[in-house]
Amino acid sequence: MRVAIEKKAPKPKTCRNPACRGSFVPQRLGQAVCSPKCALATVEVQKAREKKTLAQAGRRDIKARKEALKSRSDHMREAQQAFNEYIRTRDQAAGHLCISSGKPLDWSGNAVDAGHYRSVGSAPHLRFDERNCHAQSKHDNRFLSGNAVDYRIGLIARIGQEAVDALESDQSVRKYTVDEIKAIKASYREKTRELKRTAA
Numbered sequence: 626m627r628v629a630i631e632k633k634a635p636k637p638k639t640c641r642n643p644a645c646r647g648s649f650v651p652q653r654l655g656q657a658v659c660s661p662k663c664a665l666a667t668v669e670v671q672k673a674r675e676k677k678t679l680a681q682a683g684r685r686d687i688k689a690r691k692e693a694l695k696s697r698s699d700h701m702r703e704a705q706q707a708f709n710e711y712i713r714t715r716d717q718a719a720g721h722l723c724i725s726s727g728k729p730l731d732w733s734g735n736a737v738d739a740g741h742y743r744s745v746g747s748a749p750h751l752r753f754d755e756r757n758c759h760a761q762s763k764h765d766n767r768f769l770s771g772n773a774v775d776y777r778i779g780l781i782a783r784i785g786q787e788a789v790d791a792l793e794s795d796q797s798v799r800k801y802t803v804d805e806i807k808a809i810k811a812s813y814r815e816k817t818r819e820l821k822r823t824a825a
């Protein structure tokens with residue numbers, strides 16, 4: 626009597642090619658795709674994925690190297706931009722007029738500066754002082770040299786005589802490390818985002 630040798634039927638598998646996902650019965654050990662066509666397709670997908678990963682790593686690397694090459698003044702410029710952007714966002718949200726001319730500000734284009742009362746050049750220690758910086762028309766800031774006389778009048782109305790006196794007599798010296806400058810930039814970016822979120 627012959628003993629029937631029962632060959633265990635291989636279990637069907639799902640093709641690994643994402644575009645196929647067909648069911649197939651493996652003919653070989655470890656067969657993961659249903660056909661040579663799908664084998665080729667998965668190799669292409671894998672290659673594309675590796676290329677993308679390499680490109681991402683490259684971009685990360687370039688970004689890290691650029692960051693490492695930044696000078697102290699690069700960091701300072703970025704922090705100042707972040708601070709100024711916050712000042713504009715703050716004053717736009719509050720509906721303020723130009724601090725010096727008292728005229729409505731045109732927020733539609735690129736006509737509003739963050740104007741420092743005591744300039745960054747002559748009073749660098751007040752460059753990140755929120756009392757010292759307000760939304761101002763580009764016209765006043767750039768073509769009227771800040772329009773200091775009217776700025777002072779507007780500033781007293783905005784923050785009060787006492788605060789203006791404090792600003793005017795402030796001769797303190799502030800030294801920032803690069804890490805502190807970076808922290809200032811990050812904090813003002815966050816403050817701007819927060820303000821835009823709540824204003825929207």
Ligand SMILES: [Zn+2]
Nearest residue numbers: 640645659663
């Ligand atoms: Zn397939």
